[in-house]
Amino acid sequence: MASTPLKLLLFLTLIHHLQSHSLASTLPKEALPTKSGYLPVNSTTGSAIFYAFYEAQNPNNTSLSETPLVIWLQGGPGCSSMTGNFYELGPWRVTASVKQNVEHLTLEPNPGSWNRIFGLLFLDNPIGTGFSIASTPEEIPRDQHAVARHLFIAIRKFIALDPSFKSRPIYITGESYAGKYVPSIGYYILKKNPRLPVSKRINLHGLAIGNGLTDPATQVATHALHTYYLGLINEKQKTQMEKLQTVAIELTKAGNWSDATDARSEVLGFLEGITGLATLYDFRRQSPYRSDWVEDFLKDPEVKKALGVNESMVFEGCSDVVGAALHADVMKSVKYMVEFIVKNTKLLLYQGQCDLRDGVVSVESWVKKMKWEGLEKFLDAEKDIWRVNGVLAGYVQKWDNLSHVVVLGAGHFVPTDQDVNSQAMIEDWVLDRDSFAIKKIKKLSADR
Numbered sequence: 001m002a003s004t005p006l007k008l009l010l011f012l013t014l015i016h017h018l019q020s021h022s023l024a025s026t027l028p029k030e031a032l033p034t035k036s037g038y039l040p041v042n043s044t045t046g047s048a049i050f051y052a053f054y055e056a057q058n059p060n061n062t063s064l065s066e067t068p069l070v071i072w073l074q075g076g077p078g079c080s081s082m083t084g085n086f087y088e089l090g091p092w093r094v095t096a097s098v099k100q101n102v103e104h105l106t107l108e109p110n111p112g113s114w115n116r117i118f119g120l121l122f123l124d125n126p127i128g129t130g131f132s133i134a135s136t137p138e139e140i141p142r143d144q145h146a147v148a149r150h151l152f153i154a155i156r157k158f159i160a161l162d163p164s165f166k167s168r169p170i171y172i173t174g175e176s177y178a179g180k181y182v183p184s185i186g187y188y189i190l191k192k193n194p195r196l197p198v199s200k201r202i203n204l205h206g207l208a209i210g211n212g213l214t215d216p217a218t219q220v221a222t223h224a225l226h227t228y229y230l231g232l233i234n235e236k237q238k239t240q241m242e243k244l245q246t247v248a249i250e251l252t253k254a255g256n257w258s259d260a261t262d263a264r265s266e267v268l269g270f271l272e273g274i275t276g277l278a279t280l281y282d283f284r285r286q287s288p289y290r291s292d293w294v295e296d297f298l299k300d301p302e303v304k305k306a307l308g309v310n311e312s313m314v315f316e317g318c319s320d321v322v323g324a325a326l327h328a329d330v331m332k333s334v335k336y337m338v339e340f341i342v343k344n345t346k347l348l349l350y351q352g353q354c355d356l357r358d359g360v361v362s363v364e365s366w367v368k369k370m371k372w373e374g375l376e377k378f379l380d381a382e383k384d385i386w387r388v389n390g391v392l393a394g395y396v397q398k399w400d401n402l403s404h405v406v407v408l409g410a411g412h413f414v415p416t417d418q419d420v421n422s423q424a425m426i427e428d429w430v431l432d433r434d435s436f437a438i439k440k441i442k443k444l445s446a447d448r
């Protein structure tokens with residue numbers, strides 16, 4: 001637990017020597033989680049999910065017990081939610097400053113933190129990811145059902161940590177491969193809750209996915225056309241891409257899961273090669289996202305201690321072992337789970353516009369194939385212009401339980417690229433206000 005005397009941490013300065021440059025970082029007391037540590041998911045084996053919780057900075061003045069709790073799940077498979085925490089949406093983010101030609105890592109407050117008015121919980125999911133503990137590699141989930149089973153236990157354990165958590169509305173969010181995790185835990189909760197006594201239910205109020213992979217075979221079919229119309233590839237390359245995409249789709253149809261995953265990687269690898277882009281996560285970027293800063297920061301024994309992590313834990317931004325365990329899961333669709341979810345709770349799908357991996361076109365490709373009674377109305381709904389502080393931020397399309405947001409000026413890591421706008425989006429969506437207000441259907445002139 002993060003119960004280390006705060007005095008010690010207050011002006012803690014950590015110096016590393018890493019090849020040519022040194023990293024100096026401070027961990028101010030405000031940057032420490034309200035609570036952090038482990039949520040055991042298997043008492044027999046000792047496997048446990050690591051969590052870091054940040055209480056709302058301005059909690060609900062009416063009552064804390066009504067302040068929403070937002071849970072964040074990173075993608076991968078196998079990437080740590082500490083990237084989300086310290087690089088995307090957490091209250092303090094790692095950044096680098098150059099002083100006398102030496103790069104220093106420092107923490108800076110995030111003006112767009114998602115814990116401004118909500119409690120924010122980061123989970124390293126599944127076990128084996130980030131600081132989470134997998135007693136044996138065999139215990140690491142190999143499919144979404146196993147992922148959801150562990151997450152359900154972990155979330156219940158978290159809620160039990162504090163009596164005030166019990167009544168708080170819970171929103172589960174995540175990015176990228178969490179386009180699989182978010183539906184699978186949502187589906188699991190919605191199926192399980194009715195069979196549990198009220199006191200044991202998870203108070204789920206909504207789910208949100210950023211730049212998600214959800215229906216992979218449909219999504220992998222979009223890259224050639226998307227990048228062709230962006231002017232990044234020519235007709236001949238488009239044909240080559242389409243061939244590679246077809247291989248991934250056919251292998252998926254055949255249930256040849258592992259090869260299908262590799263075939264998708266080939267599509268993306270080929271695209272990266274022929275375009276020469278620094279990263280497919282954002283076609284505008286001259287260099288990749290710097291989530292490696294988080295990895296360097298969390299290697300520090302003092303930081304680990306402050307987070308309640310055993311110093312012997314080796315932090316990896318993304319775990320190859322977990323990646324391997326879920327390798328055959330990658331191309332499996334969870335669209336049917338989303339179809340069930342949207343009938344039962346609200347769902348937000350948002351994408352940074354400049355992502356070439358799981359961007360707008362990619363997500364819309366499966367949304368329009370969804371089996372949901374509200375789909376026709378959703379597809380017919382106005383695409384509203386969305387402004388934050390008077391400035392164009394993107395577009396919101398909403399019908400009933402389904403909201404879709406295009407975030408302008410953002411790639412795969414939306415909160416990194418548009419911190420304040422991402423905060424406005426999540427707050428307004430959770431609270432059903434502004435662009436996300438529940439529209440009263442206009443009464444016809446009959447009752448005039």
Ligand SMILES: *[C@@H]1O[C@H](CO)[C@@H](O)[C@H](O)[C@H]1NC(C)=O
Binds near residue numbers: 041045149
């Ligand atoms: C806990 O571990 C035991 C032994 O590996 C296994 O039989 C059991 O299914 C596990 N429980 C959960 C919830 O994963």
Ligand SMILES: *[C@@H]1O[C@H](CO)[C@@H](O)[C@H](O)[C@H]1NC(C)=O
Binds near residue numbers: 058060117
């Ligand atoms: C609670 O009140 C404080 C002080 O007036 C304000 O700054 C904060 O935004 C309020 N919190 C919410 C959630 O409205």
Ligand SMILES: *[C@@H]1O[C@H](CO)[C@@H](O)[C@H](O)[C@H]1NC(C)=O
Binds near residue numbers: 060066067117431
């Ligand atoms: C605060 O709580 C009230 C109910 O007491 C609820 O209606 C409102 O949405 C909550 N607001 C926030 C910002 O959590």
Ligand SMILES: *[C@@H]1O[C@H](CO)[C@@H](O)[C@H](O)[C@H]1NC(C)=O
Binds near residue numbers: 254
């Ligand atoms: C999977 O596809 C590969 C070609 O990529 C093929 O060689 C292999 O036999 C297939 N495996 C199964 C079980 O169908």
Ligand SMILES: *[C@@H]1O[C@H](CO)[C@@H](O)[C@H](O)[C@H]1NC(C)=O
Binds near residue numbers: 310311312
């Ligand atoms: C940290 O992990 C090591 C190796 O697994 C173990 O021997 C040690 O007891 C642990 N320390 C704490 C404080 O849990």
Ligand SMILES: *[C@@H]1O[C@H](CO)[C@@H](O)[C@H](O)[C@H]1NC(C)=O
Binds near residue numbers: 344373400401
């Ligand atoms: C939206 O969710 C609610 C439950 O919150 C459900 O009653 C309603 O039928 C859903 N709407 C549609 C169109 O599926």
